[in-house]
Amino acid sequence: MQLSIDMDITTQTKGFSHMSDYPNVVLLSQPSLQVATLVSCLRAKLDIPVQQLREVAEIERISIDDNLLLLVDTDNLSATSQEQLKNKLKQYHGMFRLALINLSDDTTMENISTWPSIFGVFNKRDELDVVCKGIQKITEGEFWMPRRTLSSLISIYRSTKAVDLDRKPELTTREQEILRQLMTGSSNLEIADALYVSEHTIKSHLYNVFKKIKVKNRLQAVSWAKESLI
Structure with a gap:
């Protein structure tokens, strides 16, 4: 530095x-x-x-x-x-x-x-x-x-995701809702409040979503969502 x-x-x-x-x-x-x-x-x-x-x-x-x-x-x-x-x-x-x-x-x-x-x-x-x-x-x-x-x-992130384009993961309606909330810049707590669930529930959903779409962080998840969610 x-x-x-x-x-x-x-x-x-x-x-x-x-x-x-x-x-x-x-x-x-x-x-x-x-x-x-x-x-x-x-x-x-x-x-x-x-x-x-x-x-x-x-x-x-x-x-x-x-x-x-x-x-x-x-x-x-x-x-x-x-x-x-x-x-x-x-x-x-x-x-x-x-x-x-x-x-x-x-x-x-x-x-x-x-x-x-x-x-x-x-x-x-x-x-x-x-x-x-x-x-x-x-x-x-x-x-x-x-x-x-x-x-x-x-x-x-996009090139890594492109390898699996033909095998698009199946996300539940709730998981898609959470991803869309993520795209707006909401925190886990803000998403939980918007969907009337606990913050722990949101963390669990995000963990499952990240595994399904094969990303490591929120930046990758938002990048994936912008290209893959309708």
Whole structure:
């Protein structure tokens, strides 16, 4: 986080749900001066505590829900640890937000696309103020990533989906209703209120829908819905 990102290519696309007034921000990283500075910046901007984890196994200690924003410092995680974390998070399809920080320049779009619930990406070269501002926007329900990254991710999601076009999954009427609500930017709680069911029921439906349409997060689900729902 040392060089500034070109704001002309930074997209602030409106997200698909809104966190509560008290987002749960968790940072998975090893202690360092850089991390301490980032945490101080976030606490100053968000006015909330930032919980810090050191190991992937500690993920079991946190509550994974709509209020969670998980920040993953990829520079401090081995490839094996990253895969372990992805596998742990896959069961929580669309139930939280994730942002990757300290990405190296050689990180591929294919690698980024395998992370579930991705809402933001930050390069090693990004300045601290830009990272803090981006994370703040994510807590407000927006995406934060370069336009070319967002476009590339959508292309990857669509090409992956195209392989199974001839085998369109059968969705129930309720599952289709939930997908349409998702397209409007509603949170799980807002969808639950609109359909007069519990938030837990919506999470269960989303888990089943994501499995059926073979997507990993809300962005992929909305992309699928825009092309596949009548």
